[in-house]
Amino acid sequence: MESIADRIARIQEQIAAAARQAGRAPEDITLIGISKLNPATAVAAAFQAGLRDFGESRVQEAEPKLATLAADRAQIRWHMIGHLQSNKAKKAAALFDMVHTVDSLRLAAALALARSSLPPPAPSLSILLQVNVSGEAAKAGFALAGWPQHAPIFAAFCGEVAQILALPGITVRGLMTIAPYSVDPLPTFRSARVLRAALAQRFPAADWSQLSMGMSDDFAAAVAEGATMVRVGRAIFGERR
Ligand SMILES: *Cc1c(COP(=O)(O)O)cnc(C)c1O
Secondary structure (H helix, E strand, C coil): CCCHHHHHHHHHHHHHHHHHHCCCCHHHCEEEEECCCCCHHHHHHHHHCCCCEEEECCHHHHHHHHHHCHHHHHHCEEEECCCCCHHHHHHHHHHCCEEEEECCHHHHHHHHHHHHCCCCCCCCEEEEEEEECCCCCCCCCEECCCCCCCHHHHHHHHHHHHHHHCCCCEEEEEEECCCCCCCCCHHHHHHHHHHHHHHHHHCCCCCCCEEECCCCCCHHHHHHCCCCEEEECHHHHCCCC
């Protein structure tokens, strides 16, 4: 059976190939191992294989896993990639290095307050704004379907972005999106890339460097469309039970 280390090596090669084909540098793309529903021992194996970025989708599940891997905490970047309720913001702000799933001004404000209340030297919490550009009803994220054709949608989003950028304790690093299930992901990835460029033009002082998109089945397409972070679970850790 292929080991976790073998799988990571193969995925890194596929990422590098997709990057080169798109005229991009492979090192500009970070592979995040999504370890949800897998044990801390699997994370440890991936860590041994050189992976340093891990993602979890639930605070309750992440907490004991982070504790098990506490000795390596300084070398690991933990990413929150699941939907986050504002009442979990306090714990999330203390546990994670980056929250990919900020989908409202209210959640951003809760994270900002929580992170600002941590004892120094807690650095600013990196966040990504989750955008729903496909309009799929089941997807969380700022509602941005049709934004290129409808100026008021983009304008309303920019109003919220301006308020989020002004919050203390958190730093926006870019956008995150999830492609709809079982349809061509390319239009979604492309729309997120173009949206990021529009935001970078509108808010040039902010950091829009990161674009988190692509999972086990579509990370190569995401890299072709400019992903800087891909979130891969099953292809590394196997099917979840
Ligand atoms: C579970 C999950 C992933 C990883 O999905 P795989 O198909 O296992 O690669 C990526 N992103 C999000 C938001 C997830 O919930």
